[in-house]
Amino acid sequence: MRIFDPHIHMTSRTTDDYARMAAAGVLAVVEPSFWLGQPRTNPGSFTDYFDSLLGWEPYRAAQFGVVHHATIALNPKEAGDPRCVPVLDLLPRYLDKDRVVAVGEIGYDSMTPEEDDAFERQLALAVEHDLPALVHTPHRDKARGTRRTLELVAASGIDPGRVAVDHLNEVTVGLVSGTGCWMGFSIYPETKMSPPRMVEILRRHGTERVLVNSAADWGVSDPLLTLETANAMLAAGFDEDDVDRVMWRNPVEFYAQSGRLDLTGLTAAEPSFAEPTFAGSSIKRGGE
């Protein structure tokens, strides 16, 4: 079984996670830029983070045979902070990079006018840079937030087929299913969505335009819940092709719209620098 996790914050995870993920078949990941749990206080804090998402993190992932791409944005939780908003002017430079496969996570946290503005500007950047958009839906007041998200997406002029609306549940999936947008589901150990609930949604809505992710980060989360969901699908009677579609072909199709998804690392290791013994010494034993 091959798994592509379309939303996971590897910066917050350990090398043990990478090893377990690779062993479980999680061979490709997309890491959206997001909040760090601790508020940032200036744009430089973002650029160092973006550099890490496009430099160190893919390098770290490659040591374990995992292909890493990123999405870049000013996240919704900080979009209302005037200390952070100037980073919007630095985004164009990052949105041109090879491994950037979408603008994201963008969207709403508290649905303020400041968040409207950042959301709108970043949807325009997605259109300008020919990139898909990954949209986070708020945890509080989710249904209203999802409706307002879809209105803003429609008004922006971006092709809905290039938008993934994430963190959906039984209540909000119906709002998105008829819009042409992709539907993202984050499987969490306690909150958001569980594997059995996800299987039920797949039974009702089908596998088309569905993305399943672990959204694992620094909170209570588990990078292998994608695998658990895949197994729950098989146990519930879905066949291997259904699982492959949801866990691999769908995310590949969505992010390939960027024209920058590069999965060649899965088959042909890059010369010299991806050799496990050589590269391994730099991280697995690094710092000794």
Added chain:
Amino acid sequence: MNRPVEPSVKPPMRSSGTPPVQASDESIERLRDAFQGAPQEAWLDGAVEAVAGRPGSIARSFAAAGRRAGRAPLAGVPGWSADEAARALLLAALPHDRLTPETLDLYRYGDADEKRAVLKALPLLPIGTAAVPLLLDALRTNDARLLAAALGPYARHLDQAAWRQAVLKCVFTGVPLNAVDRLDERADAELAAMLAAFAEEREAAGRPMPQDAEALLRRLTSEET
């Protein structure tokens, strides 16, 4: 701090024991010639011309070089890939007064491939010592691709202490020493002492010393009298 130097260590070697693999003697002209008649030539010519006229355009063309010029090894220029060479040509097209600020910026906002391309291009550019801070930044990382690229011919601007630490870091992190330009010419008694101490630690840990480092240590200490 002063590390005791073993008295038996011989002075720096002048004759090289290993052939340099780094493409140290490449020139902008040779990189340009390698694109002659290639399918990427039209894009490259357009981007180079744009950079000469509108230097700010390099931010986008530099980022796009991997997608536009490809990433395959460049025929006839060992050690260079097409995107690295294209990026070097874009840098070389900058008007002289914009070369330093744009180069520093492209490295600052570059992804790992772009940073590596900047480092590789430095010895081919009329930039003096202005880009030494970029080497120091790269040497601070644990990214083998950046460490290797930082130890090309431009590393002649590193002082001996920084250079020794960089070579030792290569040994430590497994970067092959053939990435280091003029290794035998620059290797000195102090480096030999550092390598000897490292070999001792490795032996104590029951782990092998990388062969190229062991060979270097041997060359530095073999002709003792």
